[in-house]
Each structure stands twice: as C-alpha cells, then as structure tokens.
Amino acid sequence: xxxxxxxxxxxxxxxxxxxxxxxxxxxxxxxxxxxxxxxxxxxxxxxxxxxxxxxxxxxxxxxxxxxxxxxxxxxxxxxxxxxxxxxxxxxxxxxxxxxxxxxxxxxxxxxxxxxxxxxxxxxxxxxxxxxxxxxxxxxxxxxxxxxxxxxxxxxxxxxxxxxxxxxxxxxxxxxxxxxxxxxxxxxxxxxxxxxxxxxxxxxxxxxxxxxxxxxxxxxxx
Amino acid sequence: xxxxxxxxxxxxxxxxxxxxxxxxxxxxxxxxxxxxxxxxxxxxxxxxxxxxxxxxxxxxxxxxxxxxxxxxxxxxxxxxxxxxxxxxxxxxxxxxxxxxxxxxxxxxxxxxxxxxxxxxxxxxxxxxxxxxxxxxxxxxxxxxxxxxxxxxxxxxxxxxxxxxxxxxxxxxxxxxxxxxxxxxxxxxxxxxxxxxxxxxxxxxxxxxxxxxxxxxxxxxx
Numbered sequence: 001x002x003x004x005x006x007x008x009x010x011x012x013x014x015x016x017x018x019x020x021x022x023x024x025x026x027x028x029x030x031x032x033x034x035x036x037x038x039x040x041x042x043x044x045x046x047x048x049x050x051x052x053x054x055x056x057x058x059x060x061x062x063x064x065x066x067x068x069x070x071x072x073x074x075x076x077x078x079x080x081x082x083x084x085x086x087x088x089x090x091x092x093x094x095x096x097x098x099x100x101x102x103x104x105x106x107x108x109x110x111x112x113x114x115x116x117x118x119x120x121x122x123x124x125x126x127x128x129x130x131x132x133x134x135x136x137x138x139x140x141x142x143x144x145x146x147x148x149x150x151x152x153x154x155x156x157x158x159x160x161x162x163x164x165x166x167x168x169x170x171x172x173x174x175x176x177x178x179x180x181x182x183x184x185x186x187x188x189x190x191x192x193x194x195x196x197x198x199x200x201x202x203x204x205x206x207x208x209x210x211x212x213x214x215x216x217x218x219x220x221x
Numbered sequence: 222x223x224x225x226x227x228x229x230x231x232x233x234x235x236x237x238x239x240x241x242x243x244x245x246x247x248x249x250x251x252x253x254x255x256x257x258x259x260x261x262x263x264x265x266x267x268x269x270x271x272x273x274x275x276x277x278x279x280x281x282x283x284x285x286x287x288x289x290x291x292x293x294x295x296x297x298x299x300x301x302x303x304x305x306x307x308x309x310x311x312x313x314x315x316x317x318x319x320x321x322x323x324x325x326x327x328x329x330x331x332x333x334x335x336x337x338x339x340x341x342x343x344x345x346x347x348x349x350x351x352x353x354x355x356x357x358x359x360x361x362x363x364x365x366x367x368x369x370x371x372x373x374x375x376x377x378x379x380x381x382x383x384x385x386x387x388x389x390x391x392x393x394x395x396x397x398x399x400x401x402x403x404x405x406x407x408x409x410x411x412x413x414x415x416x417x418x419x420x421x422x423x424x425x426x427x428x429x430x431x432x433x434x435x436x437x438x439x440x441x442x
Binding site: 110148191214 | 331333334335336369370371372374377402403404405409411412413415416418419422423426427428429431432433434435436437438439440
C-alpha cells in the first residue's frame, strides 16, 4: 500500500517522536509534529531531523493526521490529549507509545497498574479513536530498523480494534521488526507497561539501553 | 561445585514440580517432594517420574531441604506455607516459581499486582528465607534444557539476597538457560508476574505453550 498521501501526526517532539518521525518519513508519510511550542528550539531540532516534517499545535496536527502517534511523557500526556480534542482523532488509528512513569523518587516506577493502564486511559479519553499500544518496550533509537547483534526483536501490541492492529503490524514489519505480537484488547496495556519497566530496570541496573525483547519459538502462522 | 549431598525440597508435585525435580535430580540433588498427600496418586506419579525422589509432608520436606522450590498454584500457596512453617526454611534459598493467577473468570488474570506480588507475599511469610523469584515465565516442559528452534531463552529473576541470586543464576546456567537476568529486589516480582501473564496470554490466544523470552543485545559482561 502506498503511504504517499498519508499524514502522521506525531504528538511530542522528543527523542521518541523524532525516531518514529524518521521511520514514517522513510516510508513516505508526511510527518506533522504536534507540539505546545511550534517555534521552540526543540521543535526546530525535530524539524531539522525529519525530512519534510512540519509542526503545528496539538489540535491542528491531530486534525490533519490520518493517523496519530502519542510520544509524550506521562506527566504531560493527559493534558496534551485535552488540547488535542478527542474529536480531531475520531475514527483514526492512534498509536500509544507512552508509559505511565513516575520519576518523583528518582528511579522511574509505574504510576498506575494492575487495574488500569495508560493505554486504557488514552482509549477512554479518545473513545472514538482506534488506540493501539506499541513501541513502549523499546528505546527510541531502536524503534525503527531494530536489528541487534544477536537477532531481530519482536514488538508486542494491544488494542480493541482488529483492523487497527493489522495496520500497526504491517507498519512494524515495514520498520524491520521480526514479528508484531497481538496481546489482545487495550487492557493488555496492564501487561505491556510493566514489560516496559522490565526493560527500564535492566537499563538502570546495567547502564545499558540497547536491549530488546524477543519471543522465541512463536507459533507458526 | 558438587550437589551430591544437597537436598532440594520441591513443594508441589504437579507438572512444574516434576519438571524441576527432574532437572535437580540430573544435577545430583536429592529430591524430596513436599505434599498434602504423601500417598496420593499424584505423588506416586511424581516419584515415578523423578529418579531417587521421595515424598514427605510440607513441613518435613522443608526441614530436610537445603533449598526449597515453590511449585504450587496460587490458590494453595499461602496455606501451604503455613503448613511448611517459616522456621523450617529459615536461612535457606527458596525459589518461587509461582504466579498469583485468578481463574475464577475462566481466563487467568493476576489476582494481585502493581503494589504487591506473590514474590513479596512469599518473602513476607518466610522472613528469614532468601526468596528468589524464578521459573515463573516459562512452561514446565522448558524449565530445564530450554533449547528452542530459534534460540536459547533467558530467565529473569528477582530477590533481596545477592548470594541467593548468584546461586540461582548458576543453577539456571546448569539447566541450560542462556542468561539469568537479575531484575533487582523481590519487589520486581511486580514486573515478573505480569511478564508471566504476557506469556500466558500469548498461549491462550494461540493455543501454543512452547514459547519463551529472550532479551536481545544484553550488556557484555
């Protein structure tokens, strides 16, 4: 399928947003960063890093996006979604790459879990959108072309809309992931966000951020 | 190091207990199953399956064990630990292979999480033992010699006692795991038990139970 005429709204212009922006741009998407500060230094850097990208307010980016990516810290995510306006993402695929991390004690921990998750909160705030949790268990620099010395990792996703998950799976394959593993509806974010913490804890313990998960011996399709 | 004179008390004689019992037996440990029903059919089958194994009450098995393995369902775990008697495991390495699974709705889900875990409950009930969470993210048949067609998986462990984790890491290597990854103190069970649910959810969705996790591109030691 051609992506030539598709626009992706990337909400957030930090390292995650830029890494995914590059990946989408390579695939032929138009990239629009949604940001609080269209003329800020960070936005300028993001635009320089991603070929052909533009920047707009959260709401304007969401409006023009055929799909959207949430690449925001937990501390700003829910407020940003208010600025986005749920109707501007109605019917659209929304890829949630966030984790509900609380940094108040120095080492990050999950702010919520077990009975709720960031993925579910996002879906509740965007009830007409097709939210897919993805990219939350990997570092920005390996979100696209994640080849590693000992193998190609797998991404695990969750969401309520089957077609949206098919679309994200195709995207993950195009980005170079070995497999996209569907863990079920958006409540599986309660598992994927702790999985991100496994990844983060290993990173903190070893001061090493280039690792990734693989699920060995998957079922043959 | 020779295991000739070491005894492992395996509390529970289901598929997990038998699988680990075989592994310990191969390494030269004496295996004693702790069980509610020393003369029951299930115990007889376990003794038939594991060379040189014997069976005893939970308390007697715990007394003679140099180390202990918890291989019990959540529904029976805490009560079994009362029968064990914490003092019978004082000072000993206790490997916790359990998950707090609630089967009341048909599909298993975690009974506790985020602010507590089975690993922590076990450590609280056995305050003088050195509890290490391990083997909870894999099926019984791959706990020992877990070679898979596309690689050798990694086991992730957690516990408060560094020496106990070194001991479990050596055991995991002897059992054939690629690496034993130390995720931190026993509170990391809050991450390892959801990780088991990732494994279980994939199993239910695909009716496939032979998968296992690998952490690619680990830090070089």
